Amino acid sequence: MNWRYRLVLFSFVLLFAFLVARLFYWQVVRASELAAMGQDQYGRIIKLTPKRGEIMTSDMFALAANKIAYLVFANPKEIKQVQQASDILSPLLDVESATISALLSLDKYWVPLKSHVARDTKSKIEPLHLPGIGFEEQSVRFYPEASIAAKLLGFVGKDENGEDKGYFGLEGYYDRQLRGKTGLAVQIHDALGQPILAKMNDNVGKVDGRNLILHVDRTIQFLLDNTLKDGIAEYGASGGMAAVMDPKTGGILAISSFPTYDPRHYQDYSDTLYKNPLITDTYEPGSTFKPLIMASALDAGLVHPDTRCSICGGPVSIGEYDIRTWNNQYNANETMTEVIQHSDNTGMVFAGRLLGLDRMLSYFKKFGIGDTSGVDLQGEVVAAIRPRDEWYPIDLATATFGQGITVTPIELLTAFSAIANDGKRMEPHIVSSIQTPDGDKIAIPPKVLSEPISSKTAKIMTEMMVNAVDNGEAKWAKPKGYRIAGKTGTAQIPVAGHYDANKTIASFIGFAPADDPKFLMLVVVDRPTTSIYGAETAAPIFFRVAKNILTYYGIPPSE
Amino acid sequence: MKRPVFVIIFISLIIVILSIVQVSVANQISTTGSELVALQNKVNDYQRENTILHEQLLAAASFTTIADKAKQLGYVPAKSQVYLNTPLPLALKQ
Numbered sequence A: 001m002n003w004r005y006r007l008v009l010f011s012f013v014l015l016f017a018f019l020v021a022r023l024f025y026w027q028v029v030r031a032s033e034l035a036a037m038g039q040d041q042y043g044r045i046i047k048l049t050p051k052r053g054e055i056m057t058s059d060m061f062a063l064a065a066n067k068i069a070y071l072v073f074a075n076p077k078e079i080k081q082v083q084q085a086s087d088i089l090s091p092l093l094d095v096e097s098a099t100i101s102a103l104l105s106l107d108k109y110w111v112p113l114k115s116h117v118a119r120d121t122k123s124k125i126e127p128l129h130l131p132g133i134g135f136e137e138q139s140v141r142f143y144p145e146a147s148i149a150a151k152l153l154g155f156v157g158k159d160e161n162g163e164d165k166g167y168f169g170l171e172g173y174y175d176r177q178l179r180g181k182t183g184l185a186v187q188i189h190d191a192l193g194q195p196i197l198a199k200m201n202d203n204v205g206k207v208d209g210r211n212l213i214l215h216v217d218r219t220i221q222f223l224l225d226n227t228l229k230d231g232i233a234e235y236g237a238s239g240g241m242a243a244v245m246d247p248k249t250g251g252i253l254a255i256s257s258f259p260t261y262d263p264r265h266y267q268d269y270s271d272t273l274y275k276n277p278l279i280t281d282t283y284e285p286g287s288t289f290k291p292l293i294m295a296s297a298l299d300a301g302l303v304h305p306d307t308r309c310s311i312c313g314g315p316v317s318i319g320e321y322d323i324r325t326w327n328n329q330y331n332a333n334e335t336m337t338e339v340i341q342h343s344d345n346t347g348m349v350f351a352g353r354l355l356g357l358d359r360m361l362s363y364f365k366k367f368g369i370g371d372t373s374g375v376d377l378q379g380e381v382v383a384a385i386r387p388r389d390e391w392y393p394i395d396l397a398t399a400t401f402g403q404g405i406t407v408t409p410i411e412l413l414t415a416f417s418a419i420a421n422d423g424k425r426m427e428p429h430i431v432s433s434i435q436t437p438d439g440d441k442i443a444i445p446p447k448v449l450s451e452p453i454s455s456k457t458a459k460i461m462t463e464m465m466v467n468a469v470d471n472g473e474a475k476w477a478k479p480k481g482y483r484i485a486g487k488t489g490t491a492q493i494p495v496a497g498h499y500d501a502n503k504t505i506a507s508f509i510g511f512a513p514a515d516d517p518k519f520l521m522l523v524v525v526d527r528p529t530t531s532i533y534g535a536e537t538a539a540p541i542f543f544r545v546a547k548n549i550l551t552y553y554g555i556p557p558s559e
Numbered sequence B: 001m002k003r004p005v006f007v008i009i010f011i012s013l014i015i016v017i018l019s020i021v022q023v024s025v026a027n028q029i030s031t032t033g034s035e036l037v038a039l040q041n042k043v044n045d046y047q048r049e050n051t052i053l054h055e056q057l058l059a060a061a062s063f064t065t066i067a068d069k070a071k072q073l074g075y076v077p078a079k080s081q082v083y084l085n086t087p088l089p090l091a092l093k094q
Helices: A002-029 A031-042 A082-093 A097-104 A119-128 A169-173 A175-179 A218-234 A263-268 A286-299 A336-342 A345-355 A357-367 A393-400 A409-420 A455-471 A538-553 B002-061 B063-072
Strands: A043-048 A062-074 A111-117 A133-142 A155-158 A164-167 A183-188 A211-214 A239-245 A252-258 A316-318 A321-323 A431-435 A441-443 A448-450 A485-495 A498-512 A519-526
Touching (some): A082 A119, A218 A239, A218 A252, A218 A538, A286 A357, A286 A409, A286 A455, A321 A345, A336 A345, A409 A519
Antiparallel strands (some): A211 A431, A239 A252, A239 A519, A316 A321
């Protein structure tokens, strides 16, 4: 009988061993596969795409919003008459019939025909009841003001995983804030596929993107865009850019540049147009740089507005070079105020010599020259200044009138905010606050970057710039009755080691009203052909915009 | 002997009542699924409609649209403004 007990025992042990092995196979080896099958039976995972945040101007109008579009797809297995379906869809989708026909002939169950299809198009296709044709809802970017401020906004493309991603401008810089967080939900359903109330969504985790509220004023942006575009056409320029800033906060009220692109169809444009030249292009500022050097000399106590220039009677020789005035006319013993008014290069060399290289470089640093401005846009470059030991006397001389030194337009604008804001240089900022999906606003406070000059110097320099506008070359274009501080600039373009006499970058920088500035503006016109001078091209554009802004702000003439 | 009978009856009653409750709750939940789908579809429709209306509002209120329409209607930019710098008297004493 003993062997029978052992046989039974052995049988049970064998049975348990088999059960353990089988359980191991199910619960360890095929665990994930079976779990997925199980989950598929009682529910399905849904990817919850967050709504991308909107970009709004200061009046809460969305410059970049979202709209509903559709992906048109097909199941080629269900389509019997491929050519007929292709011929019907071709004009509606604006895709060649041969392309659609090729897609519908593929041995697949799902092929995308066209994405970002408008609602109107969908409503034309739907009533046709074409077999095997379907629609998938998409959320796409929508720009109500078309290409206005396109380079400021940037655009939304796809990343390597096919997810939406912002590129350039605000879409690029604030992409993480705007995109939100994708969520995953498990929807439990019954045998008939109906969702069950209990535990409908597990682990949602979706967070919509945050909205950006800008300092940008829609009215000023619209004015600037249109006036600059018209000005570029009027003066036969190859391009142009402009920016308006509130000098007291550093808030950018408008920013514009041409040629530009349409962010809705960014793929149709050269990628060289995507960047914003106000932060990515460096140029020689020419005479618009003079107020910074003069303000430095005034602040250091080396000159005052009535100091007379002792070397201004003729060209100034430095080594083998002669420094001349722009019109080759000379005013002996002119005052520093007149030096700025006449935009006299020799007078600037006089101020620069008194300032000296070390002090000049020190003021450059305080004005942020050779450094990034910190503006909240993607792609700002640094216009580096050469090292101290590479400066020669001729470099010091030419730098005083803005040649042989490069800046970005935003860098120059930021430096001038010190003159317009009692000596305080403000960090330029596009975004004033970020709005969470709950409606809470996170404000971005203004930031003082440095105080390169005293309040007293800023006031003196302002008066010198008001005199330059009232009595300088651009006085004809100035709106009557307003006190506007400004300076023209005409910089030659260095080409292959020398300056091209016929191609210039014409510019004008200024602020108004001079006694209590509400805005600071820089206008740069690239290679104008009707006139090479800033006073005859950039200045009129500046004054047209300035007059409209003053009217918009309800500021009456003071004189 | 009476006590076990009472307990058995009591437990049976509890079982019957709980069974009825379970069946009725299950019955109710099973029909809520389709109601839920209908409600969810309604929410989606409202959200879609809201997005479309928001889009239409933005398109209609954009300066680009307004400027085009103003031009079509013959409006031109004002060339000059008049500022009243001296405050006018509210009332004149006769």
